[in-house]
Amino acid sequence: MKKIAVIPGDGIGQEIMQAAVAVLRRTTELYGIDIQLQQYEAGGTAYDRTHTPLPEQTVRAALAADGVLFGAVGGDRWDHLPPALRPEQAVLGLRKALGVYANLRPITVRPYLASYSPLKEEIVRGTDILIVRELAGGIYFGAREEAAEEAGKMRAWDTETYSVSEIERIARTACIAAKQRRRHVTSVDKANVLATSRLWRRTVQRSAATAEVTLDHMYVDNCAMQLVRCPTRFDVLLTSNMFGDILSDEASVLGGSIGMMPSASLGEKTGLYEPIHGSAPDIAGKNIANPCGTILAAAMLLRHSLGKPEAAAAIEHAVDAALQEGWRTADMYRDGMKRASTADMGAAVLRQL
Amino acid sequence: MKKIAVIPGDGIGQEIMQAAVAVLRRTTELYGIDIQLQQYEAGGTAYDRTHTPLPEQTVRAALAADGVLFGAVGGDRWDHLPPALRPEQAVLGLRKALGVYANLRPITVRPYLASYSPLKEEIVRGTDILIVRELAGGIYFGAREEAAEEAGKMRAWDTETYSVSEIERIARTACIAAKQRRRHVTSVDKANVLATSRLWRRTVQRSAATAEVTLDHMYVDNCAMQLVRCPTRFDVLLTSNMFGDILSDEASVLGGSIGMMPSASLGEKTGLYEPIHGSAPDIAGKNIANPCGTILAAAMLLRHSLGKPEAAAAIEHAVDAALQEGWRTADMYRDGMKRASTADMGAAVLRQL
Numbered sequence: 001m002k003k004i005a006v007i008p009g010d011g012i013g014q015e016i017m018q019a020a021v022a023v024l025r026r027t028t029e030l031y032g033i034d035i036q037l038q039q040y041e042a043g044g045t046a047y048d049r050t051h052t053p054l055p056e057q058t059v060r061a062a063l064a065a066d067g068v069l070f071g072a073v074g075g076d077r078w079d080h081l082p083p084a085l086r087p088e089q090a091v092l093g094l095r096k097a098l099g100v101y102a103n104l105r106p107i108t109v110r111p112y113l114a115s116y117s118p119l120k121e122e123i124v125r126g127t128d129i130l131i132v133r134e135l136a137g138g139i140y141f142g143a144r145e146e147a148a149e150e151a152g153k154m155r156a157w158d159t160e161t162y163s164v165s166e167i168e169r170i171a172r173t174a175c176i177a178a179k180q181r182r183r184h185v186t187s188v189d190k191a192n193v194l195a196t197s198r199l200w201r202r203t204v205q206r207s208a209a210t211a212e213v214t215l216d217h218m219y220v221d222n223c224a225m226q227l228v229r230c231p232t233r234f235d236v237l238l239t240s241n242m243f244g245d246i247l248s249d250e251a252s253v254l255g256g257s258i259g260m261m262p263s264a265s266l267g268e269k270t271g272l273y274e275p276i277h278g279s280a281p282d283i284a285g286k287n288i289a290n291p292c293g294t295i296l297a298a299a300m301l302l303r304h305s306l307g308k309p310e311a312a313a314a315i316e317h318a319v320d321a322a323l324q325e326g327w328r329t330a331d332m333y334r335d336g337m338k339r340a341s342t343a344d345m346g347a348a349v350l351r352q353l
Numbered sequence: 354m355k356k357i358a359v360i361p362g363d364g365i366g367q368e369i370m371q372a373a374v375a376v377l378r379r380t381t382e383l384y385g386i387d388i389q390l391q392q393y394e395a396g397g398t399a400y401d402r403t404h405t406p407l408p409e410q411t412v413r414a415a416l417a418a419d420g421v422l423f424g425a426v427g428g429d430r431w432d433h434l435p436p437a438l439r440p441e442q443a444v445l446g447l448r449k450a451l452g453v454y455a456n457l458r459p460i461t462v463r464p465y466l467a468s469y470s471p472l473k474e475e476i477v478r479g480t481d482i483l484i485v486r487e488l489a490g491g492i493y494f495g496a497r498e499e500a501a502e503e504a505g506k507m508r509a510w511d512t513e514t515y516s517v518s519e520i521e522r523i524a525r526t527a528c529i530a531a532k533q534r535r536r537h538v539t540s541v542d543k544a545n546v547l548a549t550s551r552l553w554r555r556t557v558q559r560s561a562a563t564a565e566v567t568l569d570h571m572y573v574d575n576c577a578m579q580l581v582r583c584p585t586r587f588d589v590l591l592t593s594n595m596f597g598d599i600l601s602d603e604a605s606v607l608g609g610s611i612g613m614m615p616s617a618s619l620g621e622k623t624g625l626y627e628p629i630h631g632s633a634p635d636i637a638g639k640n641i642a643n644p645c646g647t648i649l650a651a652a653m654l655l656r657h658s659l660g661k662p663e664a665a666a667a668i669e670h671a672v673d674a675a676l677q678e679g680w681r682t683a684d685m686y687r688d689g690m691k692r693a694s695t696a697d698m699g700a701a702v703l704r705q706l
């Protein structure tokens with residue numbers, strides 16, 4: 001019996017999670033996988049009820065689970081809170097607690113969705129990138145100091161920091177992933193300016209030397225450009241935490257909608273799975289959000305945390321089939337297509353399983 | 354008599370600067386502007402001759418000049434050098450010496466070039482963004498420490514830091530610029546994670562309150578996405594040094610080629626003008642680089658440092674006219690167009706003056 005902690009979070013988190021949970025249940029029934037799903041709170045809604053964005057109980061349950069399926073957190077309503085109480089602390093705190101350091105963000109442009117991209121079809125067609133983003137270090141978790149103008153502290157700072165071993169383990173993840181793909185790794189840095197980037201470049205270079213992959217290095221500014229100019233040139237994109245945050249959101253539009261994109265965060269133990277989009281408070285509760293990112297995150301959970309690649313592939317094919325049938329949520333709706341609510345889209349995927 | 358320091362730098366810097374200098378000379382003759390151009394060394398080629406990427410003489414001349422026109426620096430050949438001797442130190446050192454803190458990067462999609470964009474024409478058409486990037490602070494100039502694995506120093510770090518006054522002065526630049534445009538400023542940060550970003554957001558909010566502009570705040574990851582999804586929504590984009598580096602390179606492709614894009618770096622005194630592209634060692638010496646970015650940087654010099662808006666506009670119109678005549682360097686060449694070398698493109702602009 002595998003335990004899955006389900007954390008819908010804020011905003012559209014509730015609705016997309018409902019659709020994803022239904023798909024996950026059905027798939028595990030079909031494949032005879034014994035799972036127990038239990039729901040937990042996190043984010044701004046958790047803060048409203050419990051005065052913390054990440055209740056102890058949620059952390060304990062996540063640590064005890066075999067996999068965690070996460071929706072999204074955040075919203076303007078909680079923007080005035082002090083940093084430690086903001087909804088984002090739920091996701092940062094969970095990543096920290098679970099020790100997940102490798103964030104995998106596959107960016108695939110499905111052929112029948114290529115025309116939905118803001119880029120020209122001939123440029124995005126065939127794009128298939130795996131972003132491997134370091135998730136436990138860098139400027140996200142370095143020492144920092146808030147400014148407090150009233151107290152005369154007129155300067156704030158944050159520290160970007162990486163150690164050799166932190167870089168080595170994420171480089172290893174990228175190389176292993178590349179071997180199951182087209183065996184090419186592009187490592188992103190700003191080595192012409194940053195000390196951490198120079199260490200990053202040297203360390204990745206050394207780590208990749210023994211892996212059977214080709215490696216190149218690219219400055220982050222150039223990479224931000226090449227992702228739009230020629231996305232098909234990339235196979236595995238290896239990045240620090242901050243650069244990966246920016247580049248993966250940028251890359252997410254290549255396939256037409258960020259709503260389609262899942263992610264897996266892996267460490268030594270329990271994995272954390274989430275769509276890469278946010279909580280979209282403006283459309284929350286309207287039953288129009290795209291649940292596919294979360295559904296595909298559930299597939300990644302089956303693959304990486306439960307070791308069930310066939311069940312994972314079944315979900316991925318069902319999503320494909322539902323889209324090919326013409327179902328489109330509002331983020332991708334176009335004349336002539338079948339307009340789907342969040343629930344409709346979930347149901348269309350279920351029917352294809 | 355106005356003194357202009359001309360610094361071609363490395364790689365294609367030489368060839369593009371030649372074209373730009375010819376245009377600048379002719380324009381100032383036509384408009385009766387008395388200038389004296391003098392050439393100085395910087396970058397890897399300067400290092401090869403003088404063992405420093407930024408000779409004292411160059412710094413002194415830049416400080417004494419009314420404006421500095423800069424080409425590009427860098428190349429793999431110098432990548433093995435210790436950080437303090439690398440070609441990039443020339444541009445970082447010059448920015449520091451001149452005290453320039455506001456980097457203006459106009460991103461305009463010319464109607465007749467919209468089809469050259471990797472984005473769909475209907476998405477980029479009408480894009481007209483001014484990126485105002487803070488240039489004298491942030492993680493570029495914060496304290497850092499290199500790792501030295503042999504010496505057991507297995508960790509490197511860099512510091513992102515901003516003070517209230519640094520943020521105020523760049524916010525002021527952005528608001529002033531916005532007033533001459535569509536009066537909207539989008540300020541970019543990562544306030545859900547970084548202390549510097551929270552100070553950035555509060556300070557910009559306060560500064561803009563009295564300026565007659567509308568202001569919104571956007572997370573950097575979302576901004577990287579929106580620049581591709583819907584670039585026409587932006588007017589002035591206000592960013593930190595690092596975020597501006599990434600976003601401006603990303604945005605530079607909207608208009609079809611980074612080779613077209615100029616920039617101005619302004620402070621209290623002498624301004625520094627450069628194309629936003631790099632030194633492109635792979636095509637250096639081939640007479641195929643696009644000189645328009647540097648030519649348009651010379652126009653910005655006339656406008657911002659010499660107070661000659663008509664002469665600046667004359668250059669901008671001449672570039673437009675040459676492109677509309679069909680002249681295209683290799684980065685933008687297409688069947689049916691007139692193939693231009695670097696020199697041809699310069700000559701075509703000259704003829705239009």
Ligand SMILES: CC(C)[C@H](C(=O)O)[C@@H](O)C(=O)O
Binds near residue numbers: 091245276545546
């Ligand atoms: C919510 C935020 C803290 C988070 C991040 O920056 O990592 C998000 O943008 C992401 O990419 O998962």
Ligand SMILES: CC(C)[C@H](C(=O)O)[C@@H](O)C(=O)O
Binds near residue numbers: 192598
């Ligand atoms: C050469 C490099 C140091 C520089 C920067 O990062 O500022 C360049 O990329 C730029 O944007 O002008």
